[in-house]
Amino acid sequence: MRDASAAPPVLRMAGVSKSFGATRALDDVTFELGRGQVHALIGENGAGKSTMMKILSGAIAPDAGTMEIDGRRYSPSGPGDGLRCGVSMIYQELTLAPHLTVEENIMLGREVHAAGWLDRKAMERKVREVLELVRHPEISPDVPVGRLSVGAKQVVEIARALLNKSRILVMDEPTSSLSQEDSQRLFEIIRGLRDQNVSVVYISHFLEEVQRVADSYTVLRDGRSVGSGTMEGTTLEDLIQLMVGQKFTQLFPRVDHAVDGTVLSVTDLKGTRMTAPVTLTLSKGEILGVAGLIGSGRTEMLRALFGLDEVEGGTLVVSGAALAGRRPWTRIRRGLGLLSEDRQGEGLALALSVADNMTLSDLAPYRRHGVLSPARQRRAAAEWIGRLKIKAKGPGQTIGDLSGGNQQKVALARLLHQKASVLLLDEPTRGIDVVSKSQIYEWIGGLAREGKAVLFVSSYLPELLGICDRIVVFHRGVLVESRPTAEWTAADLMTAATVGRSSREEHPDQRNAE
């Protein structure tokens, strides 16, 4: 490890703040990146990491604060400007053109040419050089990028950044979709970059790998930088404590409810998009929390449960009936209801009315001889609007015009309307206001009291700890632990989600895939 204080920092951010509407995404953040250093940026979902990255890339401008690169003022007007100043972003395979070859992608916009005629030989030479530099000479320059693995694509991205003479690479969750082996190779590349005086901002949730690859760290929490230092001498527990802080002051309305009788039982269920089979049970009147990082396989499990993805193996029993296949309607008939995490894209039909959205999954009551009665549909919807205190002009209003919180209430109302008895809720409180949030908590409690079962997926630990009876944790596609809520602490949950095992156990399985 190098001494961070030896050289002047290549990048310095001071007093950087950014608000979106009423939310303060970044609040007086200070950040220093040493030359040739790998600096980890750590924080929970919503801590402000992505905002900070966007500001650094030039995609958005900060409200206040200054940035300097090599002591010179840096205020990029856009991503292209950031690139010219030597700041490159490595996103997940987002910025490659799949039909173009490796060489074409790396050289895109920087082609070697004479009066418009490509000098292919010169470009291939350059590409081979840079692939050598990132220690992947086996990647052939003339293969279309669309045929490469995710890991190889990432190498191509890095190669492109190097060719661009970038001095600062920002990597956002670079290993989240990589295999163990590919991650190892990536770490080697990153170490190689260090020797070429390229500095890396490394954003990741996986704390163990952060510890391995980074020289120093900065932790963000609720938009503030709450701690930074060198990685040496910093333990996992220190980092986790900084990440979760002391923020369990929020009160959650608890509704008393009794748990009895299994209603959903899943054994070794494996959907096409799941990386590992999952086993769990859910009882009537139970609120089961599902914790884990974004991309840890929670949504994929819900999709398999609800029949949105093909079920490859295992069994799924709901109220005594075995279900299989890719047929959501059979799930709905058995009382399953899914609230999508993607409210705008999947959960709601934004151009349709509140009434249509609410009743879409069960139109039978409003149909007579095959003809739908919009009037009765609207009457039924009006009742739900009143009951759930939805702020809308009326059942005929287009749902796209409502606020996020009210849209979410409509989406929930649909599940209640279709009389679902097992509710699969995927991030039901994401991006909605505090008042709506606490209302949703109350309903979930109320539903449990009525004997309904709730599977509650959330990335926000306090709410899981606040309202669930039991919490399971996903890590990289595997359900790693299940405990009653009383036996969990926020730090334990965070550890299990980021490391894959809880702090209490002694390394039950060293995940050495290869």
Next chain:
Amino acid sequence: MSRQHRPGLGRALNIFGPFIGLLLVIALFSLIPEVQGRFLRFANFKSVATQSVIVALGALGMTLIIIAGGIDLSAASNIALSSVIAAYAINAGAGPLVAILLGVLTGGLVGLANGGLVTRLRLVPFIVTMGMMGIARGAAKWIAGNQKIDAPMTWVNELMAKSPTPSWLLIAPGIWIVILFAVAMAVLLKYTVFGRHIFAVGSNEATARLCGIRTDRIKVLVYTISGLFCGLSGVMEFSRLTVGDPTVAVGLELDIIAAVVIGGGSLSGGEGSILGTMIGVLIMSFLRNGCTMMGWPNYIQEIIIGAIIIIAVALDRLRHRSA
């Protein structure tokens, strides 16, 4: 990390897929005793090639547009308009060369308008060119006074003659023009920065922009070039008909698009090749030719070509999945 795929079977299929299709079509008709004798003759091949010229020229430009992720529904109307302009010019006493230039330029202007509208107004190409389809067709009818424009015979009409003068040309000058431009476009796509940027825009426009490519300029150029080809195609249409007919080539844009798609072009952009497109054109022409020789009615041809389009694209998807 992935061992890269060898440029083996997948790539071979990529290039030869449409070619195999063409050979199949030719082989099929060569095996049918009734037509064998007439089908497998140089004279017949020559006439098939001559019939292909108009679609082929339009398809050259359409290939660029489709690779760049766009579409041009106004191609056929543009061809009609350009042919009317060329006829009008000759009728008005202009020299043949001037008439040809005017026809080609008209096409180019329509293309420029398409590109300008797509990039400036940020409209979907489908909508812009669908509108332009009506505008160009209407303009053609207007200029022609809603009837055919008769024009005196000039050497322009020789361009599509099956037996060319001088005779050492062997095939119609129009076919040579197609070959010339096909080679030029293939070279442009493969060996120039511009060509590479066309692929980049169609493959992932956001990436192209991120890499500093002026995507709007690429698009305007592509639509303009395509318009110029439609203009040239219109001149050939006039050469063939010897009159300027504003009602000609209705629905031909679909043949043009079909040729590109059969040749491996993807309507979502980033894929396509000149060679493939030319083979696509020939597949359709040979099918028509063979069906006509068999004495099969028009509707049979339509059904067969429709099926070919679906099969070609389905095979293409299958190949992609296995690759």
